[in-house]
Amino acid sequence: MTTTAPDTPAAESPKPEELTDHQIRRLRLASGWARFLSVIGFIATGLMALWFVGMTVARLVRGPGAGVSPLAAVFAPLLVALAGVCGASILLWSYGRNIVSFFSHGEPALQRAFRSLRHFVKLWTLVLALMTALKIVAVVGRML
Amino acid sequence: MSTSNPFEPPRTTDLDAVPGGPAAKGALALSEESLQELSATAPWARWLARMTSLSIAVGIVGLVADLTGSESVTAKAANVVGVAISTVIATLALVVLRRYAAASEALRAGTRSAAGDVIDAQASYFRLQGILIVVGLGLLVGLFGIGILLGSMR
Numbered sequence: 001m002t003t004t005a006p007d008t009p010a011a012e013s014p015k016p017e018e019l020t021d022h023q024i025r026r027l028r029l030a031s032g033w034a035r036f037l038s039v040i041g042f043i044a045t046g047l048m049a050l051w052f053v054g055m056t057v058a059r060l061v062r063g064p065g066a067g068v069s070p071l072a073a074v075f076a077p078l079l080v081a082l083a084g085v086c087g088a089s090i091l092l093w094s095y096g097r098n099i100v101s102f103f104s105h106g107e108p109a110l111q112r113a114f115r116s117l118r119h120f121v122k123l124w125t126l127v128l129a130l131m132t133a134l135k136i137v138a139v140v141g142r143m144l
Numbered sequence: 145m146s147t148s149n150p151f152e153p154p155r156t157t158d159l160d161a162v163p164g165g166p167a168a169k170g171a172l173a174l175s176e177e178s179l180q181e182l183s184a185t186a187p188w189a190r191w192l193a194r195m196t197s198l199s200i201a202v203g204i205v206g207l208v209a210d211l212t213g214s215e216s217v218t219a220k221a222a223n224v225v226g227v228a229i230s231t232v233i234a235t236l237a238l239v240v241l242r243r244y245a246a247a248s249e250a251l252r253a254g255t256r257s258a259a260g261d262v263i264d265a266q267a268s269y270f271r272l273q274g275i276l277i278v279v280g281l282g283l284l285v286g287l288f289g290i291g292i293l294l295g296s297m298r
Contacts, residue, residue, distance in 0.1 A: 016173035016175050017173060017179060017256055017259055018172075018173045019172045019173055019174060020260065022264075023259075023260050023264075026267040027266075027267070030263070030266045030267040030270050033267070033270035033271050033273070037277065040277055103172070107175045108175070108177065110174065110178045111175060111181055114181035115181050117181075117266065118181055118185040118188065121188040121189055122188050124192060125191045125192040128195040128196065129195050131199070132195060132202055135199070135202050139202065139205060139206040139209050142209055143209050
C-alpha cells in the first residue's frame with residue numbers, strides 16, 4: 001500500500017511505516033474525541049474567564065478582607081487553569097483537524113498533528129506541575 | 145449532493161477519504177518526521193505520568209489534613225467524595241498515560257513497531273477523557289435538575 005519515489009534508495013531513507021486499518025480507525029477515533037474535548041475546553045475557558053472577572057470585581061467592591069479566598073487558594077489556580085485549558089484546547093483542535101487533513105491530503109499534516117500533541121503533553125505537564133505546587137502551598141498553609 | 149437549503153447541517157464526511165486523495169490511493173503511512181514527533185513526546189509523557197501520580201498523592205495528603213481539621217462533618221464528607229472522584233479519574237488517566245509513555249519510549253529506543261501502540265494509547269486517552277467529561281456533565285445536569293425539582297417542591 002505504501003508508495004515510494006522510484007529513485008529513492010531504500011538505504012538512505014527508511015521505508016515509511018504503513019498504517020494498518022486498526023491504526024487508521026484509532027487515529028480517526030482520537031481525532032474525533034480530541035475535537036470534542038477541544039470544544040468543551042473552549043466553553044470551560046469562557047466560563048472560567050467569567051468566574052475570574054466576577055471574583056475580581058467582587059474583591060474590588062468588597063475589599064481584600066471581606067471573605068474572599070486568598071491568592072494561593074483561588075486566584076492563582078484559576079489563572080493557571082484558565083491559561084492551561086485555553087492553550088490545551090487550541091492544541092487539541094489543531095491535533096484533530098490535522099489528522100482529518102492527513103486523511104484527505106496526506107503528509108505533512110500528521111507530522112503537524114503529532115507536533116501539536118507533543119506541545120499539548122508539554123503544556124499539560126507544566127500546568128499540572130503548577131497546580132500541584134499551588135495545592136501543596138494551600139495544604140501546608142492549612143496545616144500551619 | 146449539494147442543496148440550496150441554508151439550514152443544512154454541516155457535513156460529517158470530513159473524516160472520509162477524498163476521492164483521489166492519499167487514503168483512496170492507499171498511501172497512508174507514517175513518515176519519518178511523524179515518527180520523530182511521536183518519539184520526541186516520550187520524556188514529556190513520562191513526566192506527565194509522574195506529575196499525575198504526585199497530584200494524586202497531594203490530593204490524598206490534603207484530604208487527610210482536612211479530616212484532622214475543625215471543619216463540619218458535611219464539609220468533610222464533601223471533601224472525601226470530591227477527592228475520591230478525582231483520584232479515580234486521575235488513576236484511570238494514569239494507567240493510559242503510562243501505556244502511552246512506555247510505547248513512545250520504545251519508539252524512541254528504535255522499536256518502530258511501537259508506533260501502533262502509541263497511536264492506540266492516544267486514542268484511548270482522548271476517549272477516556274471524553275467519556276469522563278460526558279459522564280461528569282451528565283451528573284452535573286442531573287444534580288442541577290434534582291436541585292430545581294426539590295426547590296419547586298418546597
